[in-house]
Amino acid sequence: MLEITNLHVSVEGIEILKGINLQVNAGELHAVMGPNGSGKSTFANVLAGRDTYVVTAGEVLYEGKNLLEMSPEERAREGLFLSFQYPVVIPGVNNTYFLQAAVNAGRKHRGEEEMDAVDFLGLIKDKVKLVQLDESFLNRSVNEGFSGGEKKRNEILQMLILEPRLAVLDETDSGLDIDALKIVAEGVNAFRNPERAFLVITHYQRILNYIKPDRVHVLANGRIAKSGGPELAELLEEKGYSWVQAEGDPAN
Amino acid sequence: MSKIDLYRNHFDEATRDGFHDQPEAVRQLRQLAMTQFEQLGFPTTRMEAWRNTNLAQLAKSEFLAPDANIAIEQSQLQPFYLDNSIQVVVVAGRFRPDLSSLDGLPREVGIIGLAEAITQNNRLVLTHLGRYADYREEALTALNTAFLSDGVLIHVPEKVTIDRPINVICLSSNRNHTATVTHPRTLVVAGRTTQVTLAERFVRLSGGPTFTNAVTEIVAGPGSIVDYTRLQLEPDDAHHIATVQVHQEADSRVELHTITIGGGLVRNNLNSTLAAEGAEVSLNGLYLVRESQHVDNHTRIDHAAPHCTSAENYKGILDDQGHAVFNGRIIVHQDAQKTDATQSNQNLMLSDQALVNTNPQLEIYADDVKCRHGSTVGQIDEDIIFYFLTRGIDRDAARRLLVHGFTREITNRIENQTIREFVNELIDRWFPNGQEGAP
Numbered sequence: 116m117l118e119i120t121n122l123h124v125s126v127e128g129i130e131i132l133k134g135i136n137l138q139v140n141a142g143e144l145h146a147v148m149g150p151n152g153s154g155k156s157t158f159a160n161v162l163a164g165r166d167t168y169v170v171t172a173g174e175v176l177y178e179g180k181n182l183l184e185m186s187p188e189e190r191a192r193e194g195l196f197l198s199f200q201y202p203v204v205i206p207g208v209n210n211t212y213f214l215q216a217a218v219n220a221g222r223k224h225r226g227e228e229e230m231d232a233v234d235f236l237g238l239i240k241d242k243v244k245l246v247q248l249d250e251s252f253l254n255r256s257v258n259e260g261f262s263g264g265e266k267k268r269n270e271i272l273q274m275l276i277l278e279p280r281l282a283v284l285d286e287t288d289s290g291l292d293i294d295a296l297k298i299v300a301e302g303v304n305a306f307r308n309p310e311r312a313f314l315v316i317t318h319y320q321r322i323l324n325y326i327k328p329d330r331v332h333v334l335a336n337g338r339i340a341k342s343g344g345p346e347l348a349e350l351l352e353e354k355g356y357s358w359v360q361a362e363g364d365p366a367n
Numbered sequence: 368m369s370k371i372d373l374y375r376n377h378f379d380e381a382t383r384d385g386f387h388d389q390p391e392a393v394r395q396l397r398q399l400a401m402t403q404f405e406q407l408g409f410p411t412t413r414m415e416a417w418r419n420t421n422l423a424q425l426a427k428s429e430f431l432a433p434d435a436n437i438a439i440e441q442s443q444l445q446p447f448y449l450d451n452s453i454q455v456v457v458v459a460g461r462f463r464p465d466l467s468s469l470d471g472l473p474r475e476v477g478i479i480g481l482a483e484a485i486t487q488n489n490r491l492v493l494t495h496l497g498r499y500a501d502y503r504e505e506a507l508t509a510l511n512t513a514f515l516s517d518g519v520l521i522h523v524p525e526k527v528t529i530d531r532p533i534n535v536i537c538l539s540s541n542r543n544h545t546a547t548v549t550h551p552r553t554l555v556v557a558g559r560t561t562q563v564t565l566a567e568r569f570v571r572l573s574g575g576p577t578f579t580n581a582v583t584e585i586v587a588g589p590g591s592i593v594d595y596t597r598l599q600l601e602p603d604d605a606h607h608i609a610t611v612q613v614h615q616e617a618d619s620r621v622e623l624h625t626i627t628i629g630g631g632l633v634r635n636n637l638n639s640t641l642a643a644e645g646a647e648v649s650l651n652g653l654y655l656v657r658e659s660q661h662v663d664n665h666t667r668i669d670h671a672a673p674h675c676t677s678a679e680n681y682k683g684i685l686d687d688q689g690h691a692v693f694n695g696r697i698i699v700h701q702d703a704q705k706t707d708a709t710q711s712n713q714n715l716m717l718s719d720q721a722l723v724n725t726n727p728q729l730e731i732y733a734d735d736v737k738c739r740h741g742s743t744v745g746q747i748d749e750d751i752i753f754y755f756l757t758r759g760i761d762r763d764a765a766r767r768l769l770v771h772g773f774t775r776e777i778t779n780r781i782e783n784q785t786i787r788e789f790v791n792e793l794i795d796r797w798f799p800n801g802q803e804g805a806p
Contacts, residue, residue, distance in 0.1 A: 163757050191759035203754045207772020213758075216768070220759035256772065273758065 116141045116281060116312040117182075122173035124154075124161050130171070131157045133337035141280075142309040146323055146348060147316045149334030150356040155316045156200060158334065159285035162314075163197040164190050177281065191217075192224035196279030198270040200286040205257035210269070213257050214239060214276055221277060242275045245305065247298050264295035271302040282306075283314045288322035300325030320352040333359045370429055371405055377432055378513055386516060388486045392493060393515065400502045400512035407506035419692040419724045420634055420663040425606050430548035430578045433459040437540065439572070441466055444536065447570055450785055452534040453478070459539065460549040461517045471531050475524045478533070481552055482517035491522055491556050499584045499640070500612040507608050511550040511582040518552030521565070525558040525588075532783050533565040537581070539601060544575035553583040557619075560590040564783045568598040569607060569630075576604040583611045587619035589643070596624040596786050600793070603631045603658065610636040617643035617672075624781050626790055627654040627662050628797055638667040641675035641703075652681035653777040655797050656689030656721070663692035670703040670733075679710040682777050684770060685721035695740070696728040703733045710740040715747065715773055767798060 117139040124132035131154045139145050149155050161168040162175070164187030175182040182190065205213065218238075219229040230238070243250055246268040258266050267287050274282055284303070288296055303313065303326050315326060323331075323345065331347040332339045333356070340359045341347065351359070378401050386394065409426035410417040439458060444466060448454050455478060456466035462480030469478055484492050502509040519535060537551050557563050571577060579601070587593045593613075601607055607630045615621055627633055639648045654662045668677045683691045693712045714723045727740040747769055755765035774794050781787040 163753075165753055187753065187756035188759050188761050191757050197757050199754070199757075203748070203751050205751055205754070205769070205772065207774075207776045208768050209772075213760075213768070216760050216764065217758035220761070220764075224759070277758070 116143075116178060117314075118174075118176040120174045122161075122175060123171045124157055125169045125171050126157065126167060131168075131337055132161070134173070135337075135339060137332065137339065139281075139312045139314065141312055143329045144307065144313040144315060144326065146328040146331045147314060147334055148318070148320070148331060148348065148351060151318065153334040154337045155318070155334055156285060159197060159200075159283050159314075159316050162190075162283055163187055163195065188220070189224075191277075191279075192221050194278075194280035196274050196277055196282045198267075198274060198282065198284040198287050200289065202258050202266045202270055204259050204261075206259055208257050210255055210257050211236070211239065211253045214273060217273070217277060239276060242272055245275060246272045246302050248272060263290045264292060267291060267299060268295065268302075271299050275302060275306060280310060281312050281314070283316065285316045286318065287315070288317055288319065296322060297325060320348045323348045335359055370426065371408060373429060374510065374513075375401070375405065381432075381514065381516070389516075390485065390488050393485050393496075396497050397513050397515055400497075400509045400515075403502055404506055404509040404513055407504075407509060410506055416665060416694070419690075420632075420661065425578065425632065428546060428576075428578070430546045430576075433539075433547035433549055439463075439466060439538070439540070443572060444538075447536045447568060449532065449534040449566065449789060452532045452785065453529075455519055455521075455533060455535045457519060457535065457537045457551055459547070460514075460551045462519050473527055473529060475527050476529060477520065477522040477524075479520050480517055481515070481520050481554065484520045485515075489520070491520065491554070495556055495584065495586055496554055497584075499586070499614045500582045500610055505610065505636075507580055508582055508610050511552060511580050511610075514550040515552055518554070521553070521555045521563075523557045523561040523563045523591075526560050527558070528562040529564070532786055533563065535565060535567045537567060537569045537579075538572060539569065539577040539579050539605065540572035540574050546576040546578070547574070548578040548580065551579065551581040553581075555583070555585040555593070555595075557585070557587050557591040557593050559588045561588065562592040564594040564786070566596040566598060566786050568600060569609075570600045571602055571605060576606070577601065578606045579608070581607070581609045583609070585611065585613045585621070587613065587615045587621050587646075589616040590618045591616070592620045594622045594782060596626065596781060596783075596790070597635070598790065598793075599627040599633055599635070600629040602629060603660070605630045606632045608634045608636075611638065613639035613648070615639060615641050615643070615646040615648060618645040620647045621649075622780070622782070623648065623650045624777075624790075625650070625652045625664065626778075626793075627652075627656075627664070628793055630660065630662070632661050634663040634665065636665050636667075638669070639677070640669040640671055641677065643672045644674045646672065647676040649677070649780070650679040650681070651777050651780045652679075652693075653774055653794075654681075654683040654691055655774075655794065656683060656691045657686040659688050661690045661692075663694075665692075665694045665696075667696045668698070668708065670697070670699040670706045670708065670736075673702060673704045673706070675703065676707045677709070680777065680780070681712045682773060683712075683714045683723065684717065684773065685714060685723055686717040687721065688718070689721045691721075691723045693723070693725045693742070694728065695726070697730070697738065697740075699729075699731040699733050699736050699738065701732040704735045706733060706736040706738070708736070708738045712742040713773075714742075714744040715770065716744060717747075717770070770798065771795075
């Protein structure tokens with residue numbers, strides 16, 4: 116599904132990612148953990164195609180294709196989804212209309228017929244229940260007046276509707292209370308299947324109590340410093356990130 | 368050299384040839400206004416209120432009086448009629464009952480030509496006409512008043528509600544290609560506890576360059592509800608200077624929507640005086656400016672009584688070398704305690720050659736008031752564009768949706784559905800490939 120080899124990324128001339136190697140297979144959920152400043156958000160953004168992040172070396176293959184050559188919108192239409200750490204507010208653009216435009220952009224790309232407003236409303240109503248957002252949110256401008264937790268649930272709603280094959284969740288758990296965290300986790304769990312893969316990027320181990328990862332990677336100083344099974348997350352919770360950084364072992 | 372002499376000649380000719388049946392009071396008013404105009408002359412950029420709008424070219428140009436009896440077929444007006452509305456047509460400043468359709472108007476309501484009202488010594492004309500729009504200080508209002516001969520009088524008597532909107536179509540067309548000037552005049556008197564919705568639309572069918580110098584006076588009686596939309600849709604070689612002066616009595620609620628899409632040089636002076644307690648006004652403005660258009664919105668709200676509320680929201684979209692000016696003046700007079708006034712002006716720049724001058728002016732002479740204002744000038748946010756891209760929506764579509772959203776925040780405030788949808792349609796047509804992006 117996703118093969119990353121020796122990925123180097125700079126922002127404004129400063130190297131943030133210094134050689135990432137990672138392989139995620141279909142059906143797997145990987146957690147990428149790390150302290151602040153370790154490069155987690157850079158990693159998420161570069162996968163989605165943000166042009167302020169410059170790839171200076173390395174290769175990313177997504178379903179065998181060169182991801183780095185694709186525009187952000189192509190990546191999205193090809194089934195890659197980024198759940199933002201800080202979803203933006205889009206004033207004056209209706210949430211339902213936005214989602215419909217997104218879905219139809221994907222359908223058009225795949226040569227499928229575009230969905231009309233009636234069909235789309237049918238689709239969206241079920242999913243809204245799943246993330247426990249009130250239907251009134253659909254008629255508001257995208258993220259306008261949404262609380263932090265509501266924005267994150269709206270991200271998960273978009274994921275459920277767009278049905279990506281690779282979902283990158285960038286600190287979707289940050290700032291969520293325990294109830295909202297459970298809703299988000301349930302949304303993700305309900306969405307897991309053997310065809311899909313996930314990268315869950317997080318600072319805290321907490322969300323991994325609700326979403327079981329297949330692999331856990333620790334990002335430190337722009338490299339994957341340690342990889343392991345779910346038990347690695349618990350170890351981190353106990354010992355803190357300084358333990359990994361102190362070991363300084365660029366194991367992979 | 369400005370053409371003030373030319374306007375004097377027009378005036379003398381008009382006085383010699385017509386105006387004979389006007390009552391003495393109106394003749395005097397016109398004489399006085401003409402003298403005022405001669406003394407004041409065209410405003411120049413040395414004046415604070417005209418610093419960013421240069422009328423030098425306009426003042427130098429020669430505009431002739433149009434042929435007011437121009438033949439126009441009802442079918443030519445079809446695109447300008449609004450559904451389920453009362454249609455009032457004014458051609459080159461003249462009320463045209465032959466082209467208007469007053470079906471569905473409650474019997475008590477009077478819509479007549481100002482010329483007729485003036486010659487009949489109509490009580491409302493004597494009480495209200497020229498009383499609010501200031502011809503003593505404002506040169507162009509003086510010029511309009513000097514040529515006062517016709518226009519529209521709309522009178523809604525006490526306790527009457529008009530369900531259908533009144534659609535006033537002001538045509539500045541002339542038959543040939545000479546440059547012409549018109550001075551449209553409208554007087555709206557809404558009596559105690561009335562309700563009325565009206566739109567004034569400025570359009571042109573054909574002809575050469577025009578100078579439209581319009582004045583509208585609106586009197587909102589105690590407890591009345593008045594909803595007024597002004598739509599500027601003239602072509603690029605149209606010069607349009609407008610003054611809308613609103614006078615609000617106790618507990619009146621007035622909504623003013625000023626939508627400017629057309630016109631090469633446009634100046635909208637929109638003023639409201641909150642003269643008695645409990646009056647509320649909201650001013651919503653939208654201007655779409657491109658190519659070499661120049662659009663200036665000057666608003667003034669006088670809080671002259673306690674417990675009044677004003678809310679002002681103006682938004683502009685600027686492309687190409689478009690130039691916009693926003694000047695929002697709010698004066699809270701000494702007696703106007705418990706005033707609540709808000710003002711906001713937001714500008715979206717689609718081109719780095721476009722220019723906007725935005726200037727909020729608060730003058731507060733009372734001590735117990737709530738006033739807030741703010742203005743922004745910005746481009747489309749790249750973070751927002753990236754968000755669209757990550758959802759598979761390309762940059763062009765994202766831009767279109769954002770700009771649409773920006774305009775909808777103003778048009779959604781137009782309560783009347785017929786007018787709102789009509790305005791939205793016009794906006795959508797302004798954008799290249801507009802219809803596609805519209806939600």
